[in-house]
Amino acid sequence: MSTILIIEQVLNGLQFGVMLFLMAAGLTLIFGVMGLINLAHGSFYMVGAFAAAATAGATGSFLLALVAALAAAALAGALVEMVVIRRLYKAAHLDQVLATFALILIFSEGTRWVFGSFPLFLEIPAWLSGPVALPGGILYPVYRLTLIVIGVLVALGLWWLTARTRIGVQIRAGENDREMIAALGVDISKLYTLVFALGAALAGLAGALVGAIQSVQVGMGEPVLILAFVVIVIGGIGSIKGAFVGALLVGLTDTLGGIFLP
Amino acid sequence: MSDPILATRGLSKSFGALKATDDVSIDLLPGEIHAIIGPNGAGKSTLIEQISGGLRPDAGSVHLMGQDVTHQNTQARAKAGLGRTFQISALAMEDTVLENALLGAIGQSARPWRFWSGVAGDRTLVERAFNALERVGLSDAADERTANLSHGQRRQLEIAVALTLSPKAFVMDEPMAGLGAEGSKFLTGFLDTLRDEAPILLVEHDMDAVFALADRITVLVYGKVIASGTTDDIRRSAEVREAYLGEDA
Amino acid sequence: MIVERWINWVTLLAFMVVPLWALVTDEPFTITLATRAAILALAAVGLNIALGIGGLVSLGHAAFFGLGGYAMGILAFHAQNYTPLELGPFTTEGTKSMPVIWLTAIIAAALAGLIIGLLSLRTAGVYFIMITLAFGQMFFYFAISWSAYGGEDGLSIYVRNGFPGLNTLVPIQFFGICFVALCLSLYVHWRLRSSPFGLALNAARQVPQRVETVGLNPYRLKLVAFVISAAITGLAGALFADLNRFVSPAMFSWQLSGELIVLIIIGGVGRLMGPVIGAAIFVALEHWLGGLTDFWHIWLGVILLLIVLFGRGGVVGLLTGKAGPHV
Ligand SMILES: Nc1ncnc2c1ncn2[C@@H]1O[C@H](COP(=O)(O)OP(=O)(O)OP(=O)(O)O)[C@@H](O)[C@H]1O
Ligand SMILES: [Mg+2]
Numbered sequence: 001m002s003t004i005l006i007i008e009q010v011l012n013g014l015q016f017g018v019m020l021f022l023m024a025a026g027l028t029l030i031f032g033v034m035g036l037i038n039l040a041h042g043s044f045y046m047v048g049a050f051a052a053a054a055t056a057g058a059t060g061s062f063l064l065a066l067v068a069a070l071a072a073a074a075l076a077g078a079l080v081e082m083v084v085i086r087r088l089y090k091a092a093h094l095d096q097v098l099a100t101f102a103l104i105l106i107f108s109e110g111t112r113w114v115f116g117s118f119p120l121f122l123e124i125p126a127w128l129s130g131p132v133a134l135p136g137g138i139l140y141p142v143y144r145l146t147l148i149v150i151g152v153l154v155a156l157g158l159w160w161l162t163a164r165t166r167i168g169v170q171i172r173a174g175e176n177d178r179e180m181i182a183a184l185g186v187d188i189s190k191l192y193t194l195v196f197a198l199g200a201a202l203a204g205l206a207g208a209l210v211g212a213i214q215s216v217q218v219g220m221g222e223p224v225l226i227l228a229f230v231v232i233v234i235g236g237i238g239s240i241k242g243a244f245v246g247a248l249l250v251g252l253t254d255t256l257g258g259i260f261l262p
Numbered sequence: 263m264s265d266p267i268l269a270t271r272g273l274s275k276s277f278g279a280l281k282a283t284d285d286v287s288i289d290l291l292p293g294e295i296h297a298i299i300g301p302n303g304a305g306k307s308t309l310i311e312q313i314s315g316g317l318r319p320d321a322g323s324v325h326l327m328g329q330d331v332t333h334q335n336t337q338a339r340a341k342a343g344l345g346r347t348f349q350i351s352a353l354a355m356e357d358t359v360l361e362n363a364l365l366g367a368i369g370q371s372a373r374p375w376r377f378w379s380g381v382a383g384d385r386t387l388v389e390r391a392f393n394a395l396e397r398v399g400l401s402d403a404a405d406e407r408t409a410n411l412s413h414g415q416r417r418q419l420e421i422a423v424a425l426t427l428s429p430k431a432f433v434m435d436e437p438m439a440g441l442g443a444e445g446s447k448f449l450t451g452f453l454d455t456l457r458d459e460a461p462i463l464l465v466e467h468d469m470d471a472v473f474a475l476a477d478r479i480t481v482l483v484y485g486k487v488i489a490s491g492t493t494d495d496i497r498r499s500a501e502v503r504e505a506y507l508g509e510d511a
Numbered sequence: 512m513i514v515e516r517w518i519n520w521v522t523l524l525a526f527m528v529v530p531l532w533a534l535v536t537d538e539p540f541t542i543t544l545a546t547r548a549a550i551l552a553l554a555a556v557g558l559n560i561a562l563g564i565g566g567l568v569s570l571g572h573a574a575f576f577g578l579g580g581y582a583m584g585i586l587a588f589h590a591q592n593y594t595p596l597e598l599g600p601f602t603t604e605g606t607k608s609m610p611v612i613w614l615t616a617i618i619a620a621a622l623a624g625l626i627i628g629l630l631s632l633r634t635a636g637v638y639f640i641m642i643t644l645a646f647g648q649m650f651f652y653f654a655i656s657w658s659a660y661g662g663e664d665g666l667s668i669y670v671r672n673g674f675p676g677l678n679t680l681v682p683i684q685f686f687g688i689c690f691v692a693l694c695l696s697l698y699v700h701w702r703l704r705s706s707p708f709g710l711a712l713n714a715a716r717q718v719p720q721r722v723e724t725v726g727l728n729p730y731r732l733k734l735v736a737f738v739i740s741a742a743i744t745g746l747a748g749a750l751f752a753d754l755n756r757f758v759s760p761a762m763f764s765w766q767l768s769g770e771l772i773v774l775i776i777i778g779g780v781g782r783l784m785g786p787v788i789g790a791a792i793f794v795a796l797e798h799w800l801g802g803l804t805d806f807w808h809i810w811l812g813v814i815l816l817l818i819v820l821f822g823r824g825g826v827v828g829l830l831t832g833k834a835g836p837h838v
Binding site for chain 1: 562568570636637638640641642644645648765769772773776780806807808809811812813815816818819820837838
């Protein structure tokens, strides 16, 4: 096997990994901060992809499509948090599993209702299509490279957010002691809605970005969700850094395993 | 002097920078009640956890009837004859009182792998369980749902479950906590007779009970044993006065 | 409020009367629906042992259901094609005999339950949920890539397998088989629940630390429960495959794992008849709502949400006015 192919596959693995990270980051934040296992996280991935595909279809702009994906997923997340999730924070895991399973049913069938059963397609914009020459003479798709960059930027941004900002301090404090930070006057329910919407937006972004490589269809979120769970188990619940390492590990294993294993 | 039933040697356990127990060595001799006292947060429950197997000590060892059990888990220690009660009742709240006692009897029989015979029809198990309830005065409440018990009754049930095990040594974490005067009096009388069956390591805040019952007392402060001896020794000890009353020695 | 024992008997009676009535009025489709409900109930009775008594929220029980299904599919596939079945160094033949298929399904599912349980029961809480889910998916992807047995398309079996002395092609007779299997599984649940093992398992769900201090091993109790649970769900998978005369990776899907939990929740967690009532309602809803709209899952989702948010205890809890076990 040639080195070029291996490097290509490593890059593919990284690209898959950072997209997994976008999913896993939200999940692990939501679990770490609110103690909630959210099966419906894959639905936000799907919502983002559909919103992007619909917007790109109507306006022809990829950037607008991404904005729409972020907005739609964040909105869906905030809404879901306020209507349903908020009642589940103190509930047993079984209740959380069931309620979020119910949300998947509603989101998936709702999307099928609106968009039909046929997959939609999201085109890679002209300015991001085609290959780029990497050092060593390797040709690699610009778009995929962009995904890696976006993923890394988001990871850095999240790290900055949790480690360096006031909201981050509140989030970490909320993990340890809800009552305490509530007593300090932080509006905890607003904070939770915000964190949930942020997680959903990240998932939606991942859905839109990946939607341009794969097809956009109902049920696209769940396989990614399940891998994101694996990522979290590896990285440790609640840890953004763990999620990043875990995601790259799973992404690389999944991609390279496909070639080296029979 | 006879060999101790239960002994710890140099037990230490830290939580971060906090030394919850620090080089604790105690003995429990046949037929005695050995009380462990100390202010809140002194490390009494941490000590009990290490003795019963829920916490691995950082250093030191635990011996049950001469056997080093430091590396055995909770189940093995229970089988070897340790009967402990919890400071905060750990009972199956959805089950009946009798069922909680039956759990102990099943553990004592060491045969939980019977899938087909009804537990209610097993005379040996039911008798053992019922007998234990009777001894703590709970037999009338046998069919009550445990969640419906009063706090005091739950404390009694805690002890009943330990009784079903017929242990070689009891380890009790504040059995009197939250009991009324009536309850404490009954329990004091009961523990007084129980020591003949098996010695009791008794963690307790109720000083009347402690001084009425204990053959020996060990005082724990900030994880360290600051005094150990007979009730009279402890009453007279300057360190204990200082630790408890803030009096200058 | 109604006593649970009455609910149990009425449920079983209704489960018998409906298909018999359908037989009299010549509506074979209703019998098929009842059979489907009985099989799903059987699968959920299996899960209920792990979930309801042991408190194990397994999101991977489809693995066992699918294994049962593929046990049937593979054995019958070789039998109908007259090809030998090679198992490593051994070569045997397929079979169209239900008892042999069932036994295979039960053993396969129990073994898988043992392995999955050994690994996942080391964890608890959400980790357990996520790991069982991941194991279920492994089976799903394996089935998809197993081209010898149809891969993504699955396997069709042309004629339903046989049972000595019965004509399984007659719907009511096949229903009878499934119903008897369901009753047996309920009997198993009932005996287990009142045995020393059941008492200890039920306590291990509530206070594992107490179970340890009386000298019992909660991990082992849960492992055994998980294996028994897997075996019953595996048997249900074999019957389900026989009902449809078709197996596919969908039997391994995580949606199916979710639906099994949903059945139990609708009826009542940890309740003897919870899964049965839940399955009957589920199949009725599926048929009725499914006839009204293509998107009946939306309404299933809404109903489920309402049950979780406002009506824990399911139908049995509602009727008896007593909260069930807390999982
Ligand atoms: N798991 C733990 N992690 C961190 N700190 C702990 C843990 N368990 C106990 N501690 C700390 O160790 C110290 C000793 O606690 P312990 O419960 O043993 O005290 P105690 O003597 O039983 O007190 P009380 O009389 O209130 O029951 C306390 O400061 C407590 O906060
Ligand atoms: Mg204590």
